[in-house]
Amino acid sequence: MRQQLSKIFSKNETQILWPEDAKLFFSMLKETWSTFPNILERKINDLLDEALPTQMKAFHLYKTCQRENLWNESFEKFVQCIDSFFSIPRSERRKSALDAHLDRPLSMAIYDEFHLDFHCAIVNQSSLQNIATWAHYTIRVNRKADSVVISDDVLTKTLQTVTRPPAHEKAENITFEDFCDAWKKVVFRLFGRKYDPEFNEILKELRWLKTLPEHPENETPEEGPRFVPTIYLTQTEIDWTTAVQAAVLDNSEVPRYPLSKGPTKQRLIDLKRTISLYNIVRTTTTPEFLKHRDSIRATILSLCDRLLKERAR
Known part of the structure; x- marks a missing residue:
């Protein structure tokens, strides 16, 4: 051999x-x-780990901190401070890190307002593109197909749709089905029903994969959101x-x-x-x-x- x-x-x-x-x-x-479906879910939601607040969200936080006598300097300097806070990995962020930038410690109620979702977050587009590239290659290789519906461009537009939701749509805890719904909208907007047969076959297989247990039978996954390295x-x-x-x-x-x-x-x-x-x-x-x-x-x-x-x- x-x-x-x-x-x-x-x-x-x-x-x-x-x-x-x-x-x-x-x-x-x-x-x-x-x-694949479970990994994709995590990748999408993990985009919030490195996201920054939108200009509108930052201004809202700025006015809130001013009103509560937590901040008395310029908006520009405030943005620099909170960008520094959000550059800390989300799992390591602590209220004390934010308190250090402010005139006095903030209350937990105000601290909760610093939570970001896709309505008020700016997602790193390089990270988003990396997910699209990974998804494209994974589907292409395993399906042994190179359909336009799984192209980098289509998957990037789908991820942008998921991470820039309208006010009335879901903005966090994105599921694989949420991704599929956005994917269908993008494909229909770009191509109408031209590729429905092959697209529906891909969705069928991916949804079937989603029903498979992610953990081996002899392992019990940890309950709750606690991160276990x-x-x-x-x-x-x-x-x-x-x-x-x-x-x-x-x-x-x-x-x-x-x-x-x-x-x-x-x-x-x-x-x-x-x-x-x-x-x-x-x-x-x-x-x-x-x-x-x-x-x-x-x-x-x-x-x-x-x-x-x-x-x-």
């Missing part, structure tokens, strides 16, 4: 796709697809994972793992092995390997996203 694979590569392609690496990759790809990452590991994610999104060369001994944590080992496959197919012209490029790309993006979201903070 190894000799056969070696012959497929050109002289410049010295790395070999070992059978165990391929088995690992397809296993991870299958897991990503089976949990599943892995501890050093700053070096965080920086490398972030750099890998950025490189794959840009279709550029993936940085090497920074420590010569290599990663020791199994999930990072799995990521490094998948990157080895990606490095092969990123520049190959061999059809046998080229056809796996998008699926490997989608898998790496999913692995990086889960590592960064599930790490201890």
Whole structure:
């Protein structure tokens, strides 16, 4: 098997796709697809973690703080202060961090007004585009189709619809069905009913995936919204994972793992092995390997996203 694979590569392609690496990759790809609706839900709602208040929301908070004698300087300086507060990861935000910027501690009732939803938040468009790209590649690879209804453009417009809701529509705790409703509206607005048959088939499969249990039968998920980290990452590991994610999104060369001994944590080992496959197919012209490029790309993006979201903070 190894000799056969070696012959497929050109002289410049010295790395070999070992059978165990391929088995690992397809296993991870299958897991990503089976949990796609749930992962997409989390990705959409997590956009609020790094969102900033709209100008109108910021002005409302400014006037409230003035009225309560919490702030007596300019609006411009107030915006700088609250932007600094909202730059803290949402899970780490504390009232004390906001109190430090104000003339005196604010009440819990006023602090609650600093809560953001999609009605009053400015979402990071780069993060939104990353979700659209990930969703596009994941659906394209697993459905083995490249329909216009799953294009980057359509999925980006769908996410923008979800994250810029009218006043009467849902603005937080977005579900996969909320995403599907917005998706249908965007597809109909752009194409009418031209692609209904293939679009309905895609929706049917994705909705079926949503009915599957996300946790193995022998595990009971934690109740409530408490965040439970599943892995501890050093700053070096965080920086490398972030750099890998950025490189794959840009279709550029993936940085090497920074420590010569290599990663020791199994999930990072799995990521490094998948990157080895990606490095092969990123520049190959061999059809046998080229056809796996998008699926490997989608898998790496999913692995990086889960590592960064599930790490201890």
